[in-house]
Amino acid sequence: MSAQIQTIIALAIVAIAVGLLVRGALQKKKHPGCCCPASELKAKFGKH
Amino acid sequence: MLAPTATKPVAAKFTAQHPPVYALVGNPNCGKSTLFNALTGLKQKVGNYPGVTVERKMGTTYSQHGQPIQIIDLPGAYSLAARSPDEAVTRDVLLGRRPDTPQPDRIICIVDATNLERNLYLVHQILDLGRPVIVVLNMMDLVAQSRLKIHATRLEHMLGIPVIPCEAVNGKGLIELRLAISRADLPMARHDWDVPALIAPAVADLQASLRENENRPPLIARAEALLLLTDQDSVRVAGSTPLSPRTQEILHGWEQRWAATGTDWAGDLVNSRYEVIGRLCAEVVQRAGATGPSPSDRIDSVVTHPGWGWLVFGSVMTALFLGIFTFAQYPMDWLDVHVSMLADWLRGAMPPGDLRALLTDGVIAGVGRVVVFLPQILVLYFFIGLLESSGYMARAAFIMDRVMSRVGLNGRSFIPLLSSYACAIPGIMATRTIEDRKDRLITILVAPLMSCSARLPVYLLMIAALFPSGRVPVLTKVGLMMGMYALGTAAAFGFAWLFKRTLLQGETPVMIMELPPYRWPSLKGLALQMIERAGLFLRRAGTIILGVSIVLWFLTAYPKMPAGTPPVEQVAHSFAGRLGHTLEPVLRPLGFDWRIGVAIVSSFVAREVFVSATGVVFGGVTDTKGNILPLRDALQHATWPDGRALFTPLVCLNLMIYYVLAMQCLSTTAVVRRETNSWGWAIFQQVYLSVTAWVVACAVYQIGRALGF
Amino acid sequence: MATPIKLSELSIGANAIVREFPKSGPAFLRLREMGLIAGTPVKLVRCAPLGDPLEIQVRGYHLTLRRSEADHVLVEST
Numbered sequence: 001m002s003a004q005i006q007t008i009i010a011l012a013i014v015a016i017a018v019g020l021l022v023r024g025a026l027q028k029k030k031h032p033g034c035c036c037p038a039s040e041l042k043a044k045f046g047k048h
Numbered sequence: 049m050l051a052p053t054a055t056k057p058v059a060a061k062f063t064a065q066h067p068p069v070y071a072l073v074g075n076p077n078c079g080k081s082t083l084f085n086a087l088t089g090l091k092q093k094v095g096n097y098p099g100v101t102v103e104r105k106m107g108t109t110y111s112q113h114g115q116p117i118q119i120i121d122l123p124g125a126y127s128l129a130a131r132s133p134d135e136a137v138t139r140d141v142l143l144g145r146r147p148d149t150p151q152p153d154r155i156i157c158i159v160d161a162t163n164l165e166r167n168l169y170l171v172h173q174i175l176d177l178g179r180p181v182i183v184v185l186n187m188m189d190l191v192a193q194s195r196l197k198i199h200a201t202r203l204e205h206m207l208g209i210p211v212i213p214c215e216a217v218n219g220k221g222l223i224e225l226r227l228a229i230s231r232a233d234l235p236m237a238r239h240d241w242d243v244p245a246l247i248a249p250a251v252a253d254l255q256a257s258l259r260e261n262e263n264r265p266p267l268i269a270r271a272e273a274l275l276l277l278t279d280q281d282s283v284r285v286a287g288s289t290p291l292s293p294r295t296q297e298i299l300h301g302w303e304q305r306w307a308a309t310g311t312d313w314a315g316d317l318v319n320s321r322y323e324v325i326g327r328l329c330a331e332v333v334q335r336a337g338a339t340g341p342s343p344s345d346r347i348d349s350v351v352t353h354p355g356w357g358w359l360v361f362g363s364v365m366t367a368l369f370l371g372i373f374t375f376a377q378y379p380m381d382w383l384d385v386h387v388s389m390l391a392d393w394l395r396g397a398m399p400p401g402d403l404r405a406l407l408t409d410g411v412i413a414g415v416g417r418v419v420v421f422l423p424q425i426l427v428l429y430f431f432i433g434l435l436e437s438s439g440y441m442a443r444a445a446f447i448m449d450r451v452m453s454r455v456g457l458n459g460r461s462f463i464p465l466l467s468s469y470a471c472a473i474p475g476i477m478a479t480r481t482i483e484d485r486k487d488r489l490i491t492i493l494v495a496p497l498m499s500c501s502a503r504l505p506v507y508l509l510m511i512a513a514l515f516p517s518g519r520v521p522v523l524t525k526v527g528l529m530m531g532m533y534a535l536g537t538a539a540a541f542g543f544a545w546l547f548k549r550t551l552l553q554g555e556t557p558v559m560i561m562e563l564p565p566y567r568w569p570s571l572k573g574l575a576l577q578m579i580e581r582a583g584l585f586l587r588r589a590g591t592i593i594l595g596v597s598i599v600l601w602f603l604t605a606y607p608k609m610p611a612g613t614p615p616v617e618q619v620a621h622s623f624a625g626r627l628g629h630t631l632e633p634v635l636r637p638l639g640f641d642w643r644i645g646v647a648i649v650s651s652f653v654a655r656e657v658f659v660s661a662t663g664v665v666f667g668g669v670t671d672t673k674g675n676i677l678p679l680r681d682a683l684q685h686a687t688w689p690d691g692r693a694l695f696t697p698l699v700c701l702n703l704m705i706y707y708v709l710a711m712q713c714l715s716t717t718a719v720v721r722r723e724t725n726s727w728g729w730a731i732f733q734q735v736y737l738s739v740t741a742w743v744v745a746c747a748v749y750q751i752g753r754a755l756g757f
Numbered sequence: 758m759a760t761p762i763k764l765s766e767l768s769i770g771a772n773a774i775v776r777e778f779p780k781s782g783p784a785f786l787r788l789r790e791m792g793l794i795a796g797t798p799v800k801l802v803r804c805a806p807l808g809d810p811l812e813i814q815v816r817g818y819h820l821t822l823r824r825s826e827a828d829h830v831l832v833e834s835t
Contacts, residue, residue: 006401013406017598024591127790163818166792278786318789345802354806446821450807453823459810558784558826559810560791563819 067111069118070229071152073138073174075167076124077439077564078160079186082216082573084121087225094580098148102137103480111230120152126166128173128275132483140288142177143272144264147289154180154234156225161185161198161213162565164333168325172241175207176274178267180234183211184225189218190565194342197334206328208238217570241324243274244316250277250302254295261292277302278317344439344565351443361447364440365466368431379423387416406601414597422582424501428467428474429578435463437569442561449559455541456548458482458559461491465540468498469533472716476723477581490547492720493733496711497540499533502655506707507532509659510700512680528704536708539740592718600624600650619665624649638706638742639699639749641688648712655712698752702745710741762834765811765827767801773832774798784826792816799832 074080084092088107097104105121122141123134130136137146144151155174159167164185175181183203185191191198204211210228214221228234243251254273258264264272276291276299291299306313341349350356391408398404435441441463449459460482468475472495479495482488511525603624609617619625628646635645643665650661666682686694711717711734721730761776775797778785792815793799800814810823 003399003401006399006403010402010406011602013403014598014602017595021592021595021599024595126787129786129790131784131787163816165816166818169790169792314786314789315794318786319794322792322794348803352803352805352812357806442821446805446810446812447807449821449823450805450809453809558787559821559823560784560787560826561821562791563812563821 067115067117068153069120069150071142071155072119072121072158073142073155073170074124074158074186075126075160075170075562077562078124078158078167079216080121080124080158081577082570083158083184083186083214084119085573085576086216086219086222088119090576092580094584097137097146102133104137104149109226109229112226113230115230117229118150119156120149125170127170129278133485134480134483136288139275142174143268143275145288152179154182156182156184156229158184158186161187161191162194162196164198165322165325165329168328169321172321172325173271173275175237175239175241176267176271178236178265178271181209181237182225182228182234183207183209184221185211185213186216188213188220189215190567195336197336199332199334203328203332206238206331208235210234217568241320243270244320246311246316247274247277247313250306253298253302257292257295257298261294274317278313342565347566348443348563351440352446357447361444364435364444368435368466371427371431376423376427380420383416383420383423387412387419402605405605406598409605410598410601411594413601414594422586424471425474426578426582428470429581430574432463432467432474432478433574433577434569437567437574439564439566442563445561446563453559455545456487457490457544458484458487460561461487464491465495465498468495468500471500471502472496472498472713473719474581476716476719479723486548486553489724489729490544492723493547493729493736494540494543496713496716496733496737497536497543497709499536499708500655500713502713503532503707505656505659506651507704509662509680509683510704513683513695514697514700532704532708535705539709543736592715596652596714603627604646604650619646634742637749638745639696639702639753641694643686644694644703648706648710651712652714654715655707658707658712696757698749698757702749702752705748706741706745708741709737709744711737760833761831763828764799764801764813764830764832765824767832767834769801769803772798772800772835774835775830776833777831778829784822785829788822788826788830791820793820793830798835 072080072084084105084107087109091109092105092107095104096102102123107119107121108116109119111117120141122138125135125138127135128139128142130139140146141149142152142155155177157171157174159171161167171181171183185198185200185203188198198213200211200213210231212221212224212228214225216222242248251270251273254276255266255269258269258272259266262269276295305311351360391412394404394408394412398407432441435444445459445462447459448462452459452461461479464475464478464482466475467478475495475498476492479488479491482491507529511528604619604622606622609621624646625642627649628642631645631649632640632642635641635648640648644662646665647658647661651658662683666686683695684693688694717730717734720733721727724730764773764775767773775793775795777795778788778793797815802812802814802819804811805821810821811827812819812821813827814820
């Protein structure tokens with residue numbers, strides 16, 4: 001793997017990391033405290 | 049005058065298409081979790097109720113025919129008149145007020161058979177709801193020990209519902225319980241209790257409104273009406289549906305009327321319930337002999353003794369600390385070594401380049417940092433779980449309450465704060481047991497001031513740098529360390545007091561707490577809990593630390609210098625280095641230069657990173673054994689541009705003080721954000737701690753210089 | 758019939774019966790729900806090593822409460 005390819009992949013990973021971090025922060029703002037079990041439940045039971 | 053309607057409801061039939069949803073309720077300390085674990089095994093999902101920081105536990109158990117049945121483990125409650133967010137959630141779920149959680153069809157009430165009367169109070173309230181109920185008499189082994197006899201069949205006959213004696217720890221009674229759960233038809237309780245005449249008209253009014261405006265079925269409406277009227281300081285939590293305006297109007301009207309006439313509605317209601325309970329217990333509970341002091345009483349006479357109690361307390365706390373620092377140390381070192389080995393292997397396996405550097409210094413280092421936390425967290429949770437389930441935790445809160453209430457806190461804040469000495473993260477998560485929202489917040493806000501173990505490498509490095517000759521006298525070392533710990537603790541209490549007086553004013557919380565009998569903790573339950581919590585930590589904090597490590601690598605590696613530049617210069621010209629340079633004016637009054645600035649910024653990911661960051665910045669590398677001597681030498685030779693020594697004893701001390709007070713842990717911030725459900729408090733915490741650290745460090749440096757150090 | 762005294766004034770190990778307590782205040786309802794209603798026998802087991810809170814025995818279990826809370830509960834020694 002040449003140095004240039006390495007650089008490209010590395011920078012791509014950094015960009016993804018930043019993106020995920022930011023998305024995580026925004027998601028928490030929209031749904032405070034919400035997490036997987038809740039959405040699973042909603043899917044299972046619908047409107048009870 | 050209306051009388052509340054009490055129509056008999058139809059019990060929900062258990063069909064193959066619609067298995068009922070069960071709720072598990074009971075007092076705290078009645079063995080509910082043990083039973084839940086026994087019923088569901090590993091088929092549990094733990095999360096949060098949206099909007100509140102209350103743990104939600106759902107699980108699946110199987111009927112005798114192998115059909116999956118959902119069980120919700122509701123938070124422990126003494127009464128449906130909620131006094132804490134936990135109890136509010138229990139109440140709301142049972143009443144069907146939470147759209148995010150299904151309303152249970154059937155309810156399993158766990159009762160601690162050794163104090164039946166108080167436990168039956170909650171059961172009595174739950175019977176109001178008109179849903180099928182199964183009563184589980186847990187802790188029958190302790191009943192036999194205390195020479196009590198409980199006639200379960202008589203109770204079953206009197207209540208008209210299944211009553212199942214059980215020893216959840218041993219698994220006795222589980223088969224009978226599973227049979228009961230699997231029944232297609234469950235009988236309705238014989239609950240011929242009339243609402244006391246004093247409050248009956250009010251209840252009827254509200255009940256009518258709830259049926260009309262909120263579409264509640266009649267019995268639930270009556271139960272809810274009762275609760276609304278008698279729930280004066282009712283805790284309301286986010287995520288539950290608010291009442292309609294008409295209902296609120298009626299409610300206020302009656303409340304005002306009662307306030308005007310001085311009606312003792314509480315006395316009436318509670319007395320009425322306890323009357324029924326008293327009659328039940330008189331028939332059902334039998335004392336087989338004179339009761340002498342129970343084993344718990346005898347243990348307590350030592351554990352809470354004015355003299356011996358402190359000895360026990362001190363020993364337990366010491367064991368806790370030592371346990372964390374010793375048991376966790378070996379796995380941590382092992383992990384450290386293997387992470388470095390992995391990085392070395394990768395360096396050998398890949399040609400040099402950015403990706404390799406990212407993987408070794410960003411990804412592997414990042415993951416390594418997270419994973420290294422794990423042994424400590426596991427050990428801490430083990431000890432806390434042990435203290436809690438054995439019953440000692442309550443005694444610790446009992447003993448320390450006086451000290452805590454001086455700063456306006458509750459004895460229950462003690463263990464979370466103590467745990468923070470190892471790591472603030474499990475400490476902050478442990479604050480869930482604190483009922484009062486404000487006190488919980490204060491405890492969370494000051495927890496990072498309790499010097500966590502991540503600060504140790506920083507302290508150790510600075511202490512070594514203080515002494516040019518090399519060997520640090522042990523006493524000085526210990527003295528300095530204890531000084532730092534004392535500073536942190538004093539700051540924590542000081543800020544707690546301050547917050548209580550200013551931002552989060554409130555009354556000193558009540559300290560009404562049950563002292564449960566001592567019990568042998570279930571190791572299986574402990575293990576399950578440990579794994580659960582550790583998993584949660586890994587997922588939450590882990591992902592953030594990894595992400596930030598990657599970003600930080602980028603900030604120190606770019607913009608790139610030509611190949612072959614010594615790492616020191618590379619860092620100097622990187623983004624991080626430039627950030628350090630821009631920060632320097634802010635840091636100079638503290639005696640720090642831009643390189644220290646870079647190290648401080650880097651250690652936001654994890655405080656221990658300070659050591660490796662200083663290594664990179666100052667050029668002295670720590671070898672794989674963590675030997676800091678080469679680094680120490682490098683530090684001692686570091687100078688300002690004009691030639692003065694950078695790491696004077698004053699600066700070393702100051703850096704330690706800075707680290708005591710500063711909030712240098714993004715993982716903790718992430719956890720705080722999750723536990724407080726808001727960014728605001730997490731940011732506030734970061735700010736107040738950073739400002740305090742800066743001000744104090746500045747003062748120490750300036751005054752120190754003025755005094756000639 | 759002895760005159761009612763405050764729960765916090767009981768001597769250690771003494772038994773008493775609850776007579777009265779306030780109809781309002783932060784925890785009065787919870788205390789009652791935990792079983793401390795008029796006519797209930799209680800026993801003061803001990804004070805914490807630092808003097809506060811108190812530990813009482815009621816309805817077969819042990820409860821802790823602060824002196825400031827116990828001050829509002831009036832009992833009659835037996």
